[in-house]
Every structure is written in structure tokens, then in C-alpha cells.
Amino acid sequence: MSYPFSDIFMDIEFHYYINYLIAVKAGFNLNQAYKIAYSAQFVDDNTEEIVVYNKENQPFNSVLTQSYIPFINQNKLTQTYLCFHFIPGEFIEAAGLRKDNAKHLLATTPGSFLARKILRVSLDSQDLYQIGVASHAFADTWAHANFVGTYSDFNSGNNLLNSLIPNLGHADYFNKPDRIDLIWHDDRLKVSEVNNKKKFIAAAKELFLEYSNLLSSRRAIEQELRELSSDLEQAIGEIGQYSYRERINNYQNLALKYSNRRIILYNKKLWKNSAYLKTAKGYRWKDDYLRSDWYLFQKAAKSYKKYAWNLISKRVNN
Structure with a gap:
């Protein structure tokens, strides 16, 4: 959950650590949960488009899944943000929350039909x-x-500083929407107070249910869901109760509870460094790259984007 001008430090908390816990709790084994969680977080860290060559000098182009440079090619920026970070939702629902009742076809809403459809197709891919x-x-x-992943006045905040910031996504509100430990105010909304902890626990519960539906052999899903929700409530704590590092330690304790293993600490360079080298002649694959996590992530991200953009572009071009 990130954006240009934001502090991505907090994003790892949900996308990697909590996503890992959700996957384990739903029934994925530890290796599967690790790959899912690392991929989820790496979406924010995969910010370069590079070309990697094999021994026959055949090129492989990586795909961009995040950009912290808001002035790159606009079509590329739009596809990146709408596919990976701001999937359009039910715009009438979003409009009803706003003071100005403004509508936008690309407004993001929690657990939207499009987002759920894309997730389920991805789950079916295994x-x-x-x-x-x-x-x-x-x-x-x-x-x-309540934000859109394009430049739009729909995203605009109401203070003087906002006039200096591009109205792209939640830039006017910096990293406030992404911080799990924050209650903040969205001055565009009729009910302006936003409790991020409540939102993120709701997201965790829905993600758990989607995972559990895939792993149909699981039993007592409702009981597991209640336990997960309660565990996350305690691990996150009240607003201001724990520091970031203390919360990560709390998640590690939950990992021990769920699997008797701690979560591998996230290293955003690990997959890249295991797949290719940067040489004087450009990027070159290491041996056995076809089995590398970075290569497999890139292949998966391309497939995901192709499917997601096919659906989302119909809304964009409406």
C-alpha cells in the first residue's frame, strides 16, 4: 500500500508480515506462504524496468509494478497504478461517502467486484x-x-500544501492511508475520521476467506477467522501502543504460534540478487534463472497485468 512521496517502511507490515500470517492460517505451507507474501511486498519494490540477457543474448524485459516517479509515461503510470494499487470499484458507493457527492468511474472501494474477480482468477491459477x-x-x-490511480481533482485535499502536490492517488495525504497505526482525517468525506487498523483487519479477514475458499480441505473456517482477527487486534495494539519494531515482533510471535517458525526477515534485494548480475555489458542471468523467484515473479506479474488491464481498461475507456 504505497505511493510516491510516502514512507514505504510501513507497507511491509501488511503486505509481507501480515499477508504471510494470513496465508499460513488459511492452510498454505510455509514455503508457499513465503512466496505469496514476498511477491505481495515486492510489488512495491519492483520499481525498475530492466532488460536481462541470457548467454545467447536473448532479452527478457521486466515489468513495472510500482513507480515513485510521477512524471513517467502517462499510459504506463496509469496501467501500473490502476492494475497494482488502485483497482476501480463501485463508484456510486464511493460518491455516497463524499461531502460533495462527486462520482468517479475509477474510484477505489474496499473489496470491489473487479478486485475480487482478479484475485480469484489469480488464486485459480495456483x-x-x-x-x-x-x-x-x-x-x-x-x-x-476513495482515491483514484490517475491525476484527478477527485483526489484533492483541502489545505494549502496540497496545491503544490500532483493530485495522483493519495499524494495529498502523504502516507496516511498506508499506516496501520494511524487514525487520520480525510476532509473530502462526510465522516472524515479514518481508522486504518479497522480497515486493514477487514482486509485481512477478506483475504483469509478468499485463501480458505481455495484450500477447500480446511475445516472450522469461521473459528480460524475469529482467531486471526483477535490475534491481529492484539498484535497491532491500540493506536500508539506499539512501535513498528514491536509490532513486527508481535507478528513473529504469531508465526511461532501458527507454525513453530519465525518469518524470514524481508530483504527487497534477495530475489533480484539471486537471479541476475549487473555487468559492464548490462544485466545477465545467473545459472538456472528459469527457476529463480525473480524471474517467476516477473512472469506472473505480466500475466496478472494482462488480465487485470483487460478488465480495467473497459472502465477507463467508458
């Missing part, structure tokens, strides 16, 4: 990397609710 990518976008529909 591609763990694609599941992680789709999980990121699905969770972002809660964090990015």
Missing part, C-alpha cells in the same frame, strides 16, 4: 507469485479507498 501480486492489489482497495 501460481503463488501471481497470488501474491493479486493479494497486494486486493488489500490496497481498503487502504486506497
Whole structure:
């Protein structure tokens, strides 16, 4: 859940650590949960488009899933933000929340039909990397609710500083929508107070249910859901109760409870460094790259984007 001009430090908390817990709780094994969670977080860290060559000098182009440069090619920026971070939702629902009753076809709403459809197709693919990518976008529909992933006055805040910031996504509100430990005010809304903890726990519960529906052999889903919700409530704590590091430790304790194993600490360079080298002649694959997590993530992200954009572009061109 991130955006240009924001502090992405907080995003790892949900997309990696909490997503991992959700996956384990739903029944994925530890290796599967790790790949899903790493993919979900890597969506925010995959900010470069590069070309990697094999020994025969055949190129492989990576796909952009996040950009912190708001002035890149506009078509590319639009596709990146709408597919991976601001999937359009039910715009009438979004309009009813606003003081000005403004409507926007691309407004993001929590757990929207499009986001859920894209997630379910990704789950059906059984591609763990694609599941992680789709999980990121699905969770972002809660964090990015009432914003659109394009330049629009619909995103504008009401203070003097906002006039200096591009009206793209939630830039006017900096990283406030992405911080799990924050209650803040969205001055565009009739009920301006936004409790991020409540939103993120709602996202966690819905993601758990989608995972559990895939793993149909699971039993006592409602009981597991209540336990997950209660555990996350306590691990996150009251607003201001825990520091970021203390909350991460709380998630580690939950991982021990669920699986007797701690969560591997996230390293955004790990998958890249395992797949290719940067040489004087450009980027070159390491041996056995076809099995590397970075390569498989890129393949999955391309498939995800192709499907997601096919659906979303119909809304864009409406």
C-alpha cells in the first residue's frame, strides 16, 4: 500500500508480515506462504524496468509494478497504478461517502467486484507469485479507498500544501492511508475520521476467506477467522501502543504460534540478487534463472497485468 512521496517502511507490515500470517492460517505451507507474501511486498519494490540477457543474448524485459516517479509515461503510470494499487470499484458507493457527492468511474472501494474477480482468477491459477501480486492489489482497495490511480481533482485535499502536490492517488495525504497505526482525517468525506487498523483487519479477514475458499480441505473456517482477527487486534495494539519494531515482533510471535517458525526477515534485494548480475555489458542471468523467484515473479506479474488491464481498461475507456 504505497505511493510516491510516502514512507514505504510501513507497507511491509501488511503486505509481507501480515499477508504471510494470513496465508499460513488459511492452510498454505510455509514455503508457499513465503512466496505469496514476498511477491505481495515486492510489488512495491519492483520499481525498475530492466532488460536481462541470457548467454545467447536473448532479452527478457521486466515489468513495472510500482513507480515513485510521477512524471513517467502517462499510459504506463496509469496501467501500473490502476492494475497494482488502485483497482476501480463501485463508484456510486464511493460518491455516497463524499461531502460533495462527486462520482468517479475509477474510484477505489474496499473489496470491489473487479478486485475480487482478479484475485480469484489469480488464486485459480495456483501460481503463488501471481497470488501474491493479486493479494497486494486486493488489500490496497481498503487502504486506497476513495482515491483514484490517475491525476484527478477527485483526489484533492483541502489545505494549502496540497496545491503544490500532483493530485495522483493519495499524494495529498502523504502516507496516511498506508499506516496501520494511524487514525487520520480525510476532509473530502462526510465522516472524515479514518481508522486504518479497522480497515486493514477487514482486509485481512477478506483475504483469509478468499485463501480458505481455495484450500477447500480446511475445516472450522469461521473459528480460524475469529482467531486471526483477535490475534491481529492484539498484535497491532491500540493506536500508539506499539512501535513498528514491536509490532513486527508481535507478528513473529504469531508465526511461532501458527507454525513453530519465525518469518524470514524481508530483504527487497534477495530475489533480484539471486537471479541476475549487473555487468559492464548490462544485466545477465545467473545459472538456472528459469527457476529463480525473480524471474517467476516477473512472469506472473505480466500475466496478472494482462488480465487485470483487460478488465480495467473497459472502465477507463467508458
